[in-house]
Amino acid sequence: DTAVSQTPKYLVTQMGNDKSIKCEQNLGHDTMYWYKQDSKKFLKIMFSYNNKELIINETVPNRFSPKSPDKAHLNLHINSLELGDSAVYFCASSPGSGGYGYTFGSGTRLTVV
Amino acid sequence: KNEVEQSPQNLTAQEGEFITINCSYSVGISALHWLQQHPGGGIVSLFMLSSGKKKHGRLIATINIQEKHSSLHITASHPRDSAVYICAVLQGGSEKLVFGKGTKLTVNP
Numbered sequence: 001d002t003a004v005s006q007t008p009k010y011l012v013t014q015m016g017n018d019k020s021i022k023c024e025q026n027l028g029h030d031t032m033y034w035y036k037q038d039s040k041k042f043l044k045i046m047f048s049y050n051n052k053e054l055i056i057n058e059t060v061p062n063r064f065s066p067k068s069p070d071k072a073h074l075n076l077h078i079n080s081l082e083l084g085d086s087a088v089y090f091c092a093s094s095p096g097s098g099g100y101g102y103t104f105g106s107g108t109r110l111t112v113v
Numbered sequence: 114k115n116e117v118e119q120s121p122q123n124l125t126a127q128e129g130e131f132i133t134i135n136c137s138y139s140v141g142i143s144a145l146h147w148l149q150q151h152p153g154g155g156i157v158s159l160f161m162l163s164s165g166k167k168k169h170g171r172l173i174a175t176i177n178i179q180e181k182h183s184s185l186h187i188t189a190s191h192p193r194d195s196a197v198y199i200c201a202v203l204q205g206g207s208e209k210l211v212f213g214k215g216t217k218l219t220v221n222p
Binding site for chain 2: 031033035040041042043044045048050055056088090094096100102103104106107109
């Protein structure tokens with residue numbers, strides 16, 4: 001039973017398209033995150049939600065919009081995709097209590113052509 | 114300069130060797146994670162530390178809060194330990210992880 005599941009695992013799309021990546025966690029965690037891993041494998045936070053409320057919004061283009069319909073789901077919608085958006089996107093969740101139980105999804109490899 | 118620095122960037126070892134990966138950070142933290150990422154891409158949390166030392170099988174992690182430094186040790190390394198090891202700190206008062214650039218470990222048989 002996957003704790004943090006992301007779909008799709010792979011996404012290949014053309015520049016200018018709009019796409020979404022979905023994330024769901026069944027751990028009962030209060031906080032969810034989106035991280036981006038670039039071509040050099042460096043991870044950086046994009047967004048964090050706590051109980052459906054946005055709490056962290058790093059310097060990310062407005063084309064990226066997270067949506068949390070409930071505390072178990074955090075989706076990432078990307079408008080007008082650009083070549084530079086190609087990366088691996090990781091969803092994660094935590095109970096929100098000092099970092100214990102931090103759990104990552106398996107990642108979505110986005111390739112923009 | 115990155116807030117979290119790891120060394121070495123790349124490490125090649127022979128099976129059975131003792132491995133040490135170092136992590137230094139420059140910000141106040143509430144906890145530090147050691148993460149493992151295999152070539153398949155998934156990320157697994159190996160340890161979370163806020164003080165002292167933790168051991169799990171052949172893996173040992175230590176942290177010195179005063180010196181802002183942590184180490185990950187692997188005893189009797191094995192080819193299946195080949196992966197990227199990432200140090201990540203939880204900034205004080207935040208649930209946000211800040212990552213090092215990772216150490217790519219290759220253990221040869």
